[in-house]
Amino acid sequence: MTAKEKRNALLGEKLKKALQKRHFEAYYCAQADEAVKQVLELMPQGSSVSWGGSMTIRDMGLTAAIKAADYVVYDRDLATTPEEADVVYHQALGADFFVTSANAITEEGQIVNIDGRGNRVAAITFGPKRVIHVIGLNKVTRDVQEAISRARHTAAPINTSRLGSATPCAADGVCHECLSPACICNVLQVVRNSFPAGRHIVVLVGEDLGY
Numbered sequence: 001m002t003a004k005e006k007r008n009a010l011l012g013e014k015l016k017k018a019l020q021k022r023h024f025e026a027y028y029c030a031q032a033d034e035a036v037k038q039v040l041e042l043m044p045q046g047s048s049v050s051w052g053g054s055m056t057i058r059d060m061g062l063t064a065a066i067k068a069a070d071y072v073v074y075d076r077d078l079a080t081t082p083e084e085a086d087v088v089y090h091q092a093l094g095a096d097f098f099v100t101s102a103n104a105i106t107e108e109g110q111i112v113n114i115d116g117r118g119n120r121v122a123a124i125t126f127g128p129k130r131v132i133h134v135i136g137l138n139k140v141t142r143d144v145q146e147a148i149s150r151a152r153h154t155a156a157p158i159n160t161s162r163l164g165s166a167t168p169c170a171a172d173g174v175c176h177e178c179l180s181p182a183c184i185c186n187v188l189q190v191v192r193n194s195f196p197a198g199r200h201i202v203v204l205v206g207e208d209l210g211y
């Protein structure tokens with residue numbers, strides 16, 4: 001085991017305990033492929049599943065694995081128009097499982113997301129019976145303020161670059177606290193406790209996943 005793997009295993013265990021105190025169900029997987037298996041095990045076959053716009057869950061092969069298995073999938077990636085996407089966003093609210101990553105998680109187990117449209121934070125907050133958050137340990141921050149800063153100053157400018165958004169951060173890579181109509185930082189969410197207990201499941205991964 002390398003020094004980084006050892007540190008991540010320790011941090012993963014610490015985070016699991018912090019999350020369990022907040023009534024989350026929590027798992028630690030050293031590698032992304034283990035996490036994919038873990039998520040599939042958590043969702044009984046035949047369940048309805050949807051997800052947010054996270055690149056993490058796509059890059060690690062999780063969405064492909066879900067689509068290849070026996071689930072009813074509400075797949076926003078198949079929408080060809082904004083109207084079709086809107087239908088899927090609403091279907092997602094009635095799914096058995098909503099799968100997402102996060103912009104950041106604090107050392108004490110609070111999960112922070114910043115959203116443009118709000119469909120992801122809406123599904124995390126209410127609707128799907130259970131929410132599975134798959135989070136690489138590269139997204140651990142000291143506290144909520146640092147988590148918000150990470151979302152705003154690291155994740156968002158990369159996302160606007162990826163999306164080609166008409167925002168100032170897409171032009172120079174740093175946040176300008178914009179009020180642009182194309183801003184992707186419109187809603188801020190902190191999940192500090194799972195209600196009902198166990199509705200939120202966190203699968204921590206000891207690898208750098210997403211941004």
Ligand code: SF4
Nearest residue numbers: 156169175176178185
């Ligand atoms: S410039 Fe606007 S869209 Fe870009 S990170 Fe800052 S608030 Fe978000």
